[in-house]
Amino acid sequence: MNWMLDYWRSSIGGKVTMAITGLLLFGFLVGHLAGNLLLLSGPEAMNEYAAFLKSKGALLWVVRCGLLAVFVLHVITGIRLARENRNARPIAYARPDTIQASLASRSMVFTGLSTLVFVVYHLLHFTVGVTNPEHFTMETSAGGHNVYGMVTASFSVVGIALAYVAFQVVLFFHLAHGVQSLAHTLGLHHERFTPMIKTASVGVAALITGGNIFLVLSVLLGIVEVQS
Amino acid sequence: MKVVLHIWRQSRPSTSQDFGQDGKMVRYELDDVSADMSFLEMLDILNERLTAKGEEPVAFDHDCREGICGTCSLMINGRPHGPERGTTACQLHMRSFQDGSEIWIEPWRAKSFPVLRDLVVDRGAFDRVVQAGAFISVNTGAAVDANAMPVPKADADKAFDAATCIGCGACVAACKNASAMLFAGAKVSHFLHLPQGQAERDRRVLNLVETMDKEGFGNCTNQYECEAACPKEIPVRVIADMNREYNRARIKS
Ligand code: HEM
Ligand code: FES
Numbered sequence: 001m002n003w004m005l006d007y008w009r010s011s012i013g014g015k016v017t018m019a020i021t022g023l024l025l026f027g028f029l030v031g032h033l034a035g036n037l038l039l040l041s042g043p044e045a046m047n048e049y050a051a052f053l054k055s056k057g058a059l060l061w062v063v064r065c066g067l068l069a070v071f072v073l074h075v076i077t078g079i080r081l082a083r084e085n086r087n088a089r090p091i092a093y094a095r096p097d098t099i100q101a102s103l104a105s106r107s108m109v110f111t112g113l114s115t116l117v118f119v120v121y122h123l124l125h126f127t128v129g130v131t132n133p134e135h136f137t138m139e140t141s142a143g144g145h146n147v148y149g150m151v152t153a154s155f156s157v158v159g160i161a162l163a164y165v166a167f168q169v170v171l172f173f174h175l176a177h178g179v180q181s182l183a184h185t186l187g188l189h190h191e192r193f194t195p196m197i198k199t200a201s202v203g204v205a206a207l208i209t210g211g212n213i214f215l216v217l218s219v220l221l222g223i224v225e226v227q228s
Numbered sequence: 229m230k231v232v233l234h235i236w237r238q239s240r241p242s243t244s245q246d247f248g249q250d251g252k253m254v255r256y257e258l259d260d261v262s263a264d265m266s267f268l269e270m271l272d273i274l275n276e277r278l279t280a281k282g283e284e285p286v287a288f289d290h291d292c293r294e295g296i297c298g299t300c301s302l303m304i305n306g307r308p309h310g311p312e313r314g315t316t317a318c319q320l321h322m323r324s325f326q327d328g329s330e331i332w333i334e335p336w337r338a339k340s341f342p343v344l345r346d347l348v349v350d351r352g353a354f355d356r357v358v359q360a361g362a363f364i365s366v367n368t369g370a371a372v373d374a375n376a377m378p379v380p381k382a383d384a385d386k387a388f389d390a391a392t393c394i395g396c397g398a399c400v401a402a403c404k405n406a407s408a409m410l411f412a413g414a415k416v417s418h419f420l421h422l423p424q425g426q427a428e429r430d431r432r433v434l435n436l437v438e439t440m441d442k443e444g445f446g447n448c449t450n451q452y453e454c455e456a457a458c459p460k461e462i463p464v465r466v467i468a469d470m471n472r473e474y475n476r477a478r479i480k481s
Contacts (some may be wrong), residue, residue, distance in 0.1 A: 097306025187472030
């Protein structure tokens with residue numbers, strides 16, 4: 001186990017940890033969006049899907065714990081690297097300039113920490129049911145957990161919907177740099193493919209966060225039916 | 229032409245205690261600068277004036293003044309070696325600035341490059357990285373025949389791109405994280421693509437990275453400021469090369 005810690009502590013080991021955990025979290029976002037698109041198929045499809053996940057019992061908990069571990073590792077490593085980077089330049093330039101670093105790449109710590117805040121809120125909102133218990137406790141006609149009702153009731157509240165949209169915009173920036181960055185960290189550099197990866201990085205970031213925003217706005221603008 | 233200079237003045241080496249309080253930016257005006265002067269000649273003129281007035285001249289590093297030694301090291305308006313791409317400070321000319329410009333001149337800023345005086349920094353950390361593995365071990369004696377070991381042109385080009393590094397430190401100065409990964413990557417990539425580099429391949433990258441980390445440089449976040457600032461335009465490909473090599477060597481060891 002010592003070699004793992006030793007590797008993690010190195011600069012490149014830390015970067016690779018960010019890249020692999022970032023890739024796994026990105027994979028989760030894809031699955032998360034794919035599942036939530038069922039919102040467009042109506043209450044039965046959405047609630048069936050939710051009940052299906054819940055029915056997995058132990059397996060669901062294994063996946064949740066794994067996801068949490070990956071997330072925590074990403075956050076802890078990110079904070080460690082950011083602190084080392086700050087320490088590496090104790091005196092700032094009196095007149096700084098930037099040649100080609102993108103806005104997204106320069107705000108990874110901010111967009112990352114904002115995402116952390118959002119994830120905590122999101123879990124309190126929909127997984128634990130602390131922030132809007134009146135939506136969380138909604139029931140289906142059969143007496144089960146009414147996920148469709150909870151989601152549509154929440155997103156028809158303008159403040160909640162706008163907060164979700166705003167956080168997705170922030171996440172867009174994190175992913176727009178993150179995906180291309182992880183490719184380079186993992187050693188992928190190619191004259192022909194690297195420019196494509198950079199474009200694809202912005203593209204998939206827009207697809208994921210755009211998809212999430214589309215769902216929220218579909219409810220807010222009444223494109224999908226709201227249960228309340 | 230007329231220029232207003234803001235130059236970092238510091239009379240003694242930085243101490244770790246009051247880092248940043250050791251010096252300050254000082255304003256100077258020059259109103260008869262020729263557009264054909266090099267940037268360093270402009271500083272020479274300033275120093276002649278200061279000396280004539282009995283003031284301490286501005287200390288700055290320079291040697292070849294022809295863009296090949298890597299000694300000059302000025303942060304000019306927030307860019308290492310100034311506004312021109314692929315150009316060292318000694319090869320920069322005053323025609324790159326407009327008449328009446330304000331020009332800010334600072335030393336490289338990094339914990340691993342402590343300021344010795346004014347614009348001069350100690351780049352010994354780079355020497356220690358080189359000593360850790362940026363070499364090949366060969367027996368001394370007569371030079372080997374140049375064609376004894378065939379190298380494909382494409383590989384030779386990759387190695388040469390990396391070998392053009394002059395060790396000036398612009399990559400560290402430009403990097404938002406004061407990371408030395410373009411420099412260390414250039415050392416790895418320089419030998420990686422040549423048959424002579426294979427024997428010490430694993431040891432080289434492990435020792436280089438370990439030393440680079442110990443010297444207190446930051447970690448790359450793939451922003452590529454280094455590539456844009458490098459006077460030899462070394463591509464960030466060398467960083468991807470180093471990442472792959474490091475992981476390969478780690479798995480093998
Ligand atoms: C949905 C959740 C998240 C996803 C999908 C995600 C994804 C990524 C990806 C793909 C990278 C690029 C890795 C690399 O540079 O090789 C990255 C970098 C980073 N992430 Fe996240 N991230 C998430 C949440 C967070 C959170 C909560 C933080 C809070 C600290 C954070 C902080 C960072 C930082 C500081 C970096 C920059 C590291 C570097 O560039 O070296 N991320 N993220
Ligand atoms: S003085 Fe030698 S490169 Fe500038």
